[in-house]
Amino acid sequence: MKRKRNRISSSAVQSCSQQIVAATLPDDCWETIFRIIINHYDDNHSLRYLNSLSLVSKRFLSITNRLLLSYNVSELNYLRRILDRFTNLTSLNIKGYSSDLNKLLRKISRFPLKQLTSLNISNQPTFPANGLRAFSQKITTLTSLTCSNMHSPNSLNPSHLFLIAECFPLLEQLDLSNPSGGKTYSSSYVDGVEAISLALIKLRKVNVSGFPINDQSLFHLFNNCRYLEEVTLSWCDEIxxxxxxxxxxxxxxxxxxxxxxxxxxxxxxxxxxxxxxxxxxxxxxxxxxxxxxxxxxxxxxxxxxxxxxxxxxxxxxxxxxxxxxxxLSKCRRIQHLDLRYTDFLKDQHVVELSSFLVDLVSINLSCCHNLTPSALFTLAKNCPSLSEIKMEKIGGKAVGNSDSLGVYPQLKSLYLGKNSWLSDKIITKFAPIFPNLQLLDLNNCNRISEGICQVLRKCFKIKHLNLAGCLEVKLLGMNFVVPNLEVLNLSYTKVDDETLYVISKNCRGLLQLLLEKCNGVTQKGMQHVLENCTHVLDYSFKMKKKYKSS
Incomplete structure (x- = not known):
């Protein structure tokens, strides 16, 4: 009894100590701690963790209410509750919303979102003119508007440009890129662009890729927008x-x-x-x-x-x-370099140019067909700040003796998709060389099989793994815990229920699982995942419609 009382007393003291710590820490300290937790996740996954924290106490509820700054709207369920609670929201993403966007924008405008500065309404069938007008009358703080990839012909016409100019005078960022039918140039767009350039005097960033803009409109934009800093003009045929x-x-x-x-x-x-x-x-x-x-x-x-x-x-x-x-030898501060489809580049060229790229953070050499994997290791060796390499669809030869390749802990992201030469023998050499990999993209590499398990065993920090289209990939040998894996794409593979069972047992931290066109998966396999990977909030919606009953 005495020992039991001591144990109870010790537990009570520990609980009391925790309460004292919670009580003595000021709100800004808790806010910093919570931000560190949720910054690890995307907006909607952050919401899940904020909800859990808010259940601890009213004080935590009050603190968490201030923390969600961005929200992706996919459906109306819970939207009212979200907008009522998180009044500090600065960004709303409504792209691809499938219902009446005009009606939704009018509803959103009724909430006291006094700090909202960014709105994304991309991938819509039509431009929501009425909704945006009602929205602008209530929410006057918008500085960023994205309405790209409007689906239907004439979905973004000159009258819409005048509406934007009239309703959102504080805009600093505007994206009008790739409207469907936007290649059809009309002189009436000149007046619309001029109206925008005269009204949006604070405009700093503009993307009009694929938009019907000509030399005259371009001159208006550059001449009237005195603070213009960033311009994207891809596929503007009239310029x-x-x-x-x-x-x-x-x-x-x-x-x-x-x-x-x-x-x-x-x-x-x-x-x-x-x-x-x-x-x-x-x-x-x-x-x-x-x-x-x-x-x-x-x-x-x-x-x-x-x-x-x-x-x-x-x-x-x-x-x-x-x-x-x-x-590259004269501009020594380059951090991001993209030389895709540069056919004259060879391995010896990469050796030379990498010596000038000491500040390089990311490089994309995809579709440089004369390069081999040797270029990858040259870059990792000579560029001490390099954290991301993209080398999809390059040439391939033997890598050589892995013992002489070294170790490069700075590399975090590696994209090697669509490389037909990439085999188990080669990818297993990456594991000890790149121990801190967090993202590995091997999509459509059809010679990869069981070797990926060896990579996961050694590169235990991997969070994002893309094996889509790897028809021979086998994960049954993954009989060990993969603690940090959050996103796994197995679309267009031969994955089956047995494999999903292994994944569900060893990848408990999964947040997203993509299984599009995986015909070997049944409802039973998906049930294993949903029961064991309790954090999964996103899995292929096409999969839900296509899996077979067990």
Whole structure:
């Protein structure tokens, strides 16, 4: 009895101590702790953890009510409760909403969302003009509006541009990209773009990719928006190099330019365009898509020493390795580099250029068909800050002796999808070399089988694993705990119920499981997952409709 009383007394003391600690910590300390917890997850998963914390006490409920800043609206269920409780929301994402968006926006406008600054209504069949007008009358704090990928023809017409200009004068970011039917240019769009450029005097970032914009509209945009910093102009067929050169001239506020066109392809190395481009002394991001550019353009940028931290030359032609190496050797602060579809790049080139990329954080060399896996290890060895490598659809040869490859703990994300040469023998060499991998994408690598289990055993920090389309992948050998795996994509594989049982036993922390077109899965297999992986909130909706009954 005495021992029992001592145990009870000890437990009571411990409980009392915990309560004292909880009581003595100020709210801002608890708020910091809770933020650390939820920042690990996306918005809707964060909500789940906030709900759990709020059950502890009224004080915790009050603190957690301040923490959810962004919410993805997928259905009306619980929306009223969310908007009533989390009045500090700054961002709403309603893209792809399948019901009446005008009605939804009118409902949202009735809530006291006094700090809401960002609204995303992309992927809609029509532009919700009436809803946005009602929304703007109640919520006047919006600084970011995204309405890209409107589905139906003429879903984003000139009258909608006037509405945006009238209703949201505080906008600093605007995305009008890729409206369906947007390739059909009409002169009436000129007046709409001019209205936006005159009304949105605070505009800093604009994306009009695929939008019917011409040289005149572009001039209005650059000339009237005095604070413009970031412009994305992909696939704007009516813009010419002369028009772009005129708009760019001495636009000293511009920090980021992304551009591509299918018109006037060979005119982007003229002296006029080069002079305008290098006049942008504050330019930190420059991305060209599918343009014919010359070495002279790259030499000129290098000579001016523009403070570039992000460079992309995706699918560009007309230049050579000499221009690329000159640019990279002079612009030494580059952190993000994208050279997809650069067919002249070879392994020896990567050896040379990597010596200039000491600050490199991410690189994309996908579809550089003359590269081999040796380039991957060269980059990891020579770039001490490199955390992300993308090398999909490259050439493949033997990697060599893994004992001499070294260990590179800085690499966190590795994308090697669509590489037919990638086999179990090769991927098992990655495990000891990249011990801190958190994301591994091996989609459509059909020579991968049981080797992935060895990778998971050694790279136990992996959170996101993509094996979609890996037809021979086998996970039955995963007889060990994979503690950190949160996202697993097994779509278009031969995964079956037995495999799902193994996954459910050893991947208890799963948040998302994708099983599209997995014909070997039945309701029984899914039940294993839902019973054992209690945190799963998202799994393939197509799977739910297609699985067979057991």
């Amino acid at each position: 010419t190099s002369l028009g772009l050169a005129s708009a760019l001239r001495d636009k000293l506020t511009l920090r980021s330019l992304s551009f591509s066109t299918v018109k006037d392809l060979e005119m982007f190395s003229t002296s006029q365009f080069i002079d305008s481009l290098v006049s942008l002394k504050g330019l930190t991001c420059l991305v060209f898509y599918n343009l014919n550019i010359s070495d002279e353009l790259l030499y000129s940028i290098a000579r001016e020493g523009l403070p570039l931290t992000r460079v992309g030359l995706l699918g560009c032609t007309g230049h050579s390795y000499a221009g690329v190496i000159d640019l």
